[in-house]
Amino acid sequence: MKRLELENNQQFGSKDKNEINYKQLDLFPELTSVSQEQFRPIHYLGSKLRILDFVKNTIDQVDPSGGGVCDLFAGSGTVSKYLSKSRSVTSVDIQEYSRVICSALLRPTTKDINVNEFLERCISSLHYTELIFCMQPMIDYETHCVDKALHGDPIPLCELIEKGSILTFEQGLNLDYSSDLSEALKNAISRLEKSDFILGPEALVVRYFGGLYFSYLQAIQIDAILEEIHKLPLESKDTFLAAVLSTASDIVNTVGKQFAQPLKPRNADGTPKKNLVIRVQKDRTKDVFSLLKGWLELYLSQERSEYDHYVYKMDYSNALDDIYHTKTSDIKVVYADPPYTRYHYSRYYHVLETICLRDNPKISKTNLNGGTNLSRGIYREDRHQSPFSIKTQAAAAFNDLFNKVSNLNVPLVMSYSPFDETKKATPRVHTISKLEEMAKNYFARVETVSAGQFSHSKLNHSNNNFDISYDAELLIVCQL
Numbered sequence: 001m002k003r004l005e006l007e008n009n010q011q012f013g014s015k016d017k018n019e020i021n022y023k024q025l026d027l028f029p030e031l032t033s034v035s036q037e038q039f040r041p042i043h044y045l046g047s048k049l050r051i052l053d054f055v056k057n058t059i060d061q062v063d064p065s066g067g068g069v070c071d072l073f074a075g076s077g078t079v080s081k082y083l084s085k086s087r088s089v090t091s092v093d094i095q096e097y098s099r100v101i102c103s104a105l106l107r108p109t110t111k112d113i114n115v116n117e118f119l120e121r122c123i124s125s126l127h128y129t130e131l132i133f134c135m136q137p138m139i140d141y142e143t144h145c146v147d148k149a150l151h152g153d154p155i156p157l158c159e160l161i162e163k164g165s166i167l168t169f170e171q172g173l174n175l176d177y178s179s180d181l182s183e184a185l186k187n188a189i190s191r192l193e194k195s196d197f198i199l200g201p202e203a204l205v206v207r208y209f210g211g212l213y214f215s216y217l218q219a220i221q222i223d224a225i226l227e228e229i230h231k232l233p234l235e236s237k238d239t240f241l242a243a244v245l246s247t248a249s250d251i252v253n254t255v256g257k258q259f260a261q262p263l264k265p266r267n268a269d270g271t272p273k274k275n276l277v278i279r280v281q282k283d284r285t286k287d288v289f290s291l292l293k294g295w296l297e298l299y300l301s302q303e304r305s306e307y308d309h310y311v312y313k314m315d316y317s318n319a320l321d322d323i324y325h326t327k328t329s330d331i332k333v334v335y336a337d338p339p340y341t342r343y344h345y346s347r348y349y350h351v352l353e354t355i356c357l358r359d360n361p362k363i364s365k366t367n368l369n370g371g372t373n374l375s376r377g378i379y380r381e382d383r384h385q386s387p388f389s390i391k392t393q394a395a396a397a398f399n400d401l402f403n404k405v406s407n408l409n410v411p412l413v414m415s416y417s418p419f420d421e422t423k424k425a426t427p428r429v430h431t432i433s434k435l436e437e438m439a440k441n442y443f444a445r446v447e448t449v450s451a452g453q454f455s456h457s458k459l460n461h462s463n464n465n466f467d468i469s470y471d472a473e474l475l476i477v478c479q480l
């Protein structure tokens, strides 16, 4: 890869606010050969997996000392993981699922773990046996719906995906069910009640997400695994939980492998979508236990880093305050990859958050057709709303970020990236020239560099992680 020449390149960075000149780097050779070191824990919108070398080289340029780096919006942890080979990393993100993944990547358990024994314990647990008994009516009904769809009648399957939420039925918010679905739901709920599985976390995944995002069987398998994980010593929990998140991300039955909403089984005119049953079977027949085994083995086989790493579930601004007040902090450079559009990350990954917190959250409601119902996506009511994704708050958030990093007296490397659910360009909350202008109030030198005008989709059509935009990935490099 060509090296960045931040020091000497005069034409670098925007002189005219309306005209952006940025150096284009030919990264393609590296990008086509994603190595084993590049670990993708979950399918993640805006993952930096494909530009890790570009990010690392830029950081090394602005801080050749090899000091600590803070990855301020760590997300799926891919950047933290990559940088951890050569620096001490502090990962920060507001979401618990990100903390769990980063902790598993940066501070993997040191306990000697027998994966097969763990899986055996899950499969033979009383808890799993009881969950199977409780959910048998729904497991059988789902099989029946798939069979019917395979034989030309997809209507029951459409209804199951649209109305199969146990939680919604429990709360009596939707009254319009076919008698077969209603019967199956009633039976399952009555068994869950008898087992005392309604108020606690024992059956949380199946009650909240079964039938919608996962098959009922997959959902109870996740519940059974979570129950065993919570018996493990604290030191091992994050590694196991991260493997569950990776598994959930692989099996989820949605478009694009996010959790923004379950499949829409019908066309706008109400007719069932063609190939619905194929889509449903593709994900819902995936075996949770064998996928988990693979993920656990991968997490446990990671090479250990020789540096110390720190992981925090925290707001970026509080984290910068803490770093400022910790006089001993070794952080010599900050990498920031904040959200850039009005789409909140928490909407896309709320299921992972709830799997980690296991806290029976209140679910937000919608008012549709004159009635109140639970949100179709079963979103947590307390879902995080990022100021970076709110038009009226984003400018203040960026100013705060620039201000607090400059107070640390360290350079900032900030990604400016696309994120799009529709695969068309999504307007960002701020233009790059506006951000550069803001950054110049705090940093002496502000330059923008590009990984090249490649599109994610050109790189890998089949990979859902990268089908997000045709824009280039940029880094805004701020130096004091």
Ligand SMILES: C[S@@+](CC[C@H](N)C(=O)[O-])C[C@H]1O[C@@H](n2cnc3c(N)ncnc32)[C@H](O)[C@@H]1O
Pocket: 044, 045, 046, 047, 048, 049, 072, 073, 074, 075, 076, 077, 078, 079, 092, 093, 094, 095, 098, 314, 315, 316, 317, 337, 338, 339, 345, 346, 386, 387, 388
């Ligand atoms: C663009 S993603 C980061 C992607 C990451 N670089 C990767 O490769 O996976 C933005 C992240 O910012 C986090 N976030 C949003 N608002 C935040 C805040 N106020 N404080 C900390 N993290 C925040 C989101 O949870 C999300 O994980």
